[in-house]
Structure formats: C-alpha cells, structure tokens
Amino acid sequence: MYIGGESVRSATPLPVEIPFDGAAFATVFRGGRDHADAAVQAAANAAPLMREMTRDQRSQILRRASDSILEQRDALASAIYSETGKPIREARIEVERASYTLLFSAEEAHRLVGEVVPMDAEAAGKGRWGMTVREPLGVIAAITPFNFPLNLAMHKIGPALAGGNTVVHKPASTTPVSALLMARIFEECGLPKGALNVVTGPGGEIGDALVEHPQVAMISFTGSPEVGLRIRARAGMKRVSLELGGNAAVIVDEDANLDEAAARCIAGGFAHSGQVCISVQRVYVNRKIRGEFEDRVVSGTRKLVVGHPKETATDISSLITVGEAERVEGWVHEAVERGARVLAGGSRRRATIEPTVLADVPEDTRAACREIFGPVINLNSYESLDAAIELVNHSDYGLQAGIYTRDIGKAFHAAQRVHVGGFMINEVPQYRVDQMPYGGVKLSGAGREGPKYAVEEMTEPKLIVWKG
Numbered sequence: 001m002y003i004g005g006e007s008v009r010s011a012t013p014l015p016v017e018i019p020f021d022g023a024a025f026a027t028v029f030r031g032g033r034d035h036a037d038a039a040v041q042a043a044a045n046a047a048p049l050m051r052e053m054t055r056d057q058r059s060q061i062l063r064r065a066s067d068s069i070l071e072q073r074d075a076l077a078s079a080i081y082s083e084t085g086k087p088i089r090e091a092r093i094e095v096e097r098a099s100y101t102l103l104f105s106a107e108e109a110h111r112l113v114g115e116v117v118p119m120d121a122e123a124a125g126k127g128r129w130g131m132t133v134r135e136p137l138g139v140i141a142a143i144t145p146f147n148f149p150l151n152l153a154m155h156k157i158g159p160a161l162a163g164g165n166t167v168v169h170k171p172a173s174t175t176p177v178s179a180l181l182m183a184r185i186f187e188e189c190g191l192p193k194g195a196l197n198v199v200t201g202p203g204g205e206i207g208d209a210l211v212e213h214p215q216v217a218m219i220s221f222t223g224s225p226e227v228g229l230r231i232r233a234r235a236g237m238k239r240v241s242l243e244l245g246g247n248a249a250v251i252v253d254e255d256a257n258l259d260e261a262a263a264r265c266i267a268g269g270f271a272h273s274g275q276v277c278i279s280v281q282r283v284y285v286n287r288k289i290r291g292e293f294e295d296r297v298v299s300g301t302r303k304l305v306v307g308h309p310k311e312t313a314t315d316i317s318s319l320i321t322v323g324e325a326e327r328v329e330g331w332v333h334e335a336v337e338r339g340a341r342v343l344a345g346g347s348r349r350r351a352t353i354e355p356t357v358l359a360d361v362p363e364d365t366r367a368a369c370r371e372i373f374g375p376v377i378n379l380n381s382y383e384s385l386d387a388a389i390e391l392v393n394h395s396d397y398g399l400q401a402g403i404y405t406r407d408i409g410k411a412f413h414a415a416q417r418v419h420v421g422g423f424m425i426n427e428v429p430q431y432r433v434d435q436m437p438y439g440g441v442k443l444s445g446a447g448r449e450g451p452k453y454a455v456e457e458m459t460e461p462k463l464i465v466w467k468g
C-alpha cells in the first residue's frame with residue numbers, strides 16, 4: 001500500500017494473477033480498517049498544503065504526471081494487461097487515455113473559476129458586491145473498478161488534485177498494481193506526501209471504513225449499482241458521485257451505413273471482452289435490413305482472434321475471473337433455453353468466453369435486461385423507430401445509447417426521446433473521449449465525470465459578499 005508517502009505492508013499477502021491463465025504476476029497486501037483510517041489521516045494532514053498551493057503548482061504536477069505516464073507507458077501497459085487480462089493493444093490505449101485525462105485535469109486546475117453575483121438585481125442587494133470562489137472539499141475517497149484500473153482512477157485523482165483536494169484511492173482487489181505504480185509516479189512528479197494514498201484489500205471492509213469516516217468529504221465511486229446503492233445509503237451528508245453500470249443499446253435503422261455500423265458494434269461489444277460499462281449489449285435492427293446486418297456482424301465476429309492478452313494479435317482475452325465467465329455462460333444458456341439463437345461463439349474455456357452473438361433474445365432474460373459485462377451482443381428486430389426507442393428505454397439503466405441512420409430528422413427524434421446520459425449519432429454507445437461529460441441516469445449513476453465536470457463536483461462554491 002502507499003500511505004503518507006510510505007510503502008506499507010500488512011501481515012497478509014494478496015497474490016495478483018493474470019486472469020487469462022491464472023499465472024501469478026504480483027503480490028500486494030491486504031489492508032483493513034486501520035489502514036483506511038491511517039490513509040484518511042495522512043490525506044487530512046496533507047489537505048492544508050494542497051489547499052494553499054497555487055493553481056499553477058497543482059497544474060504543473062498534473063502535467064508532469066501526464067508526461068511521466070507516457071514515459072513509463074510500457075511498464076503501465078504491462079501491469080494493466082496482466083492484472084485485467086485485457087489485450088495489450090487495449091492496455092496501451094488506456095495508458096494514452098490516462099495521460100490525456102491528467103492533461104485535461106491540469107488544464108482545469110488553471111481554469112477553475114467562480115463568478116460575480118449580481119447582488120443588486122434585488123433592491124436589498126444595493127451597494128453589495130458578491131462573488132463565488134471554488135474551494136476544495138478536503139479528503140476525497142476514490143473507489144474504482146477493475147476494468148480500466150488506470151484511466152478511471154485518473155478520472156478521480158486528476159480532478160480531485162486539480163481542485164486542491166487530497167485522495168485516498170481504493171482500487172479493485174483484482175487490479176491494484178497500476179494504482180500503486182501511479183502513486184510512485186505522482187511522488188516523483190512532486191506531489192506532497194499524503195496527498196495521494198492507496199489502500200489495497202477487500203472492498204467491503206475498506207470501502208465501508210472510507211464511506212463512514214468523518215474526515216472523508218466525498219466518495220467518488222465507479223463500479224456496480226449494487227455497491228453504489230450501498231454507498232449512497234451509508235454516506236450520510238458526504239457528497240457522492242456514482243458512475244455505475246448499464247446494458248447499452250444501439251438502433252440500426254434501414255438507411256444506416258451497414259458496414260460501418262456492424263464494424264463498430266463488433267468493436268463496441270467485444271472490446272475488453274464486453275467488460276465496459278457502455279459495451280454494446282442490445283442491438284435493435286430495423287427488420288428490413290436485419291439479414292444483411294446480421295451477416296456482417298456474424299462474419300466480423302468470427303474473424304476475431306482469441307488469445308493471451310500479451311499477444312499483439314489478440315482481440316479477445318479473458319474475463320476478470322473464472323466465476324465471472326461462468327456467470328456469463330449461465331446467462332447465455334438461460335437466453336437460449338428461452339428461445340434465443342446463438343449465431344456465433346457461445347462457448348467458454350476457463351475465464352475466456354468466445355465472442356458471442358445472440359439473436360431474438362427475450363427482453364426479460366438476464367442477457368437482455370441486466371448488465372452482462374461479457375462478450376455478448378444481442379440482435380433483435382424492430383418495426384418502427386418509436387418501437388425501437390421504447391425498447392432502448394425499457395431498461396433500469398441509462399448510461400449511453402446510439403443510433404445509426406443517415407436521416408438527421410430520425411437521429412434527433414431519437415436523441416430527444418432516449419433517456420440516457422449520452423446519446424451517439426452514427427456511433428456506438430461504447431464511445432468516450434476523456435474530456436466529454438460522462439455519466440448516467442436511472443441505475444447508471446449520478447454525477448458526471450470528465451475533468452471539467454468532475455472538478456466542479458469536487459469543489460464547493462463559497463460566496464463572499466462585500467458591502468462597500
């Protein structure tokens with residue numbers, strides 16, 4: 001662990017495995033409540049130092065860290081592919097994105113402004129000057145999932161530091177290594193001791209300790225809705241931002257560019273074996289072009305290379321654990337028992353599921369209505385655009401959705417009616433660049449990430465009124 005600028009070990013080692021084959025690759029240590037408390041104390045001690053830094057000092061540290069990520073890209077990409085099992089090509093992209101996330105955060109450190117309040121818009125305000133300044137909240141607990149262990153952590157740590165806060169980071173138990181490498185990088189880039197702390201170990205114990213700790217001002221959480229709801233229920237007056245899951249849908253209309261739509265659905269459904277919160281899970285295809293579209297998706301899926309994540313030729317590797325792969329396999333079986341057809345894939349070997357295309361999946365099976373978080377795409381037909389919009393909205397989640405059509409009228413008709421945090425026209429829902437506002441409605445969460453938006457949530461507007 002990394003607490004107050006020191007490496008800390010407990011008595012209990014935690015092996016980290018490459019999920020593809022179970023090979024041991026690193027060892028970290030199991031922290032507990034005491035380590036969480038010590039990390040919060042270190043972060044609270046460093047808070048005055050961060051608060052007093054100039055915006056430029058904070059920006060410089062973030063900019064240096066952004067550069068260092070690129071200088072250490074091989075080590076970081078290797079840690080990411082090993083701990084997550086995502087193909088090395090995707091791990092390298094994550095590293096590049098994490099560098100951008102810190103660059104955008106560095107820029108926000110410079111930009112963060114308050115506003116002048118027009119006090120005399122009311123007679124009682126005559127002679128008063130009002131302004132807001134943005135102040136840091138203090139200690140922020142950043143709790144992150146396994147699927148983008150570096151970039152999603154930077155989406156919390158970057159804006160938190162840009163706003164003058166300090167951080168306790170709790171990475172997922174399966175993917176703690178890149179978090180610890182990043183803590184070292186920040187130290188080398190001049191971040192004061194205690195401004196960033198990393199506690200590894202079980203989410204239940206450490207997460208609860210952070211959520212309940214009186215000195216933690218905000219919980220910034222990315223992960224499953226189940227844990228998000230638990231945090232929300234226990235956080236009391238703390239600020240909480242929740243980036244949760246989804247079962248993202250895309251509409252492919254009769255006038256779409258089918259080659260492009262099929263290629264993007266394949267990429268958007270199978271990247272990181274579908275373990276992306278905005279993975280393409282439900283594809284609603286206009287019945288008139290269903291056959292042509294299906295052929296393209298199936299033939300493209302069959303060309304994907306399944307293999308070890310370290311190989312550059314690999315498109316699809318394993319899920320995060322054997323247990324998760326068994327769960328996905330079970331959901332596929334359930335859909336098939338209920339009448340769905342397997343058009344491609346469908347089998348499992350250890351933690352790896354072949355890229356799978358299902359057709360005519362009943363809407364009330366788990367493969368359709370829950371977040372599958374595996375390499376499975378459902379193809380279902382629709383008769384009218386409004387019927388397709390209804391199907392997209394018939395979900396407990398609302399992170400992102402999309403439509404493929406050449407008709408701008410239809411595109412905006414759908415954009416206005418689909419209830420999600422982000423809507424993509426001629427792009428799959430699994431699209432994100434790191435500066436855009438990103439987050440969901442319904443069970444997909446509350447709050448927005450992207451450094452410009454996160455830094456707003458991680459700072460408090462303080463009003464100052466002066467009577468001249």
Ligand code: NAP
Pocket residue numbers: 143144145146147148152170171172173174201202203204205206207208211222223224225227228230231242243244245246276277278371373399439444445
């Ligand atoms: P998860 O099981 O919810 O875990 C996320 C984090 O929460 C981990 O660090 C976990 O620690 C910790 N945790 C577990 N129990 C906790 C508790 N009681 N209190 C506080 N923290 C606790 O999620 P995951 O399986 O790692 O990730 C997959 C989920 O994340 C999917 O639902 C996916 O859609 C979602 N996700 C959302 C976004 C987004 O931006 N909207 C992005 C990526 C992923 P342990 O690992 O030690 O259990």
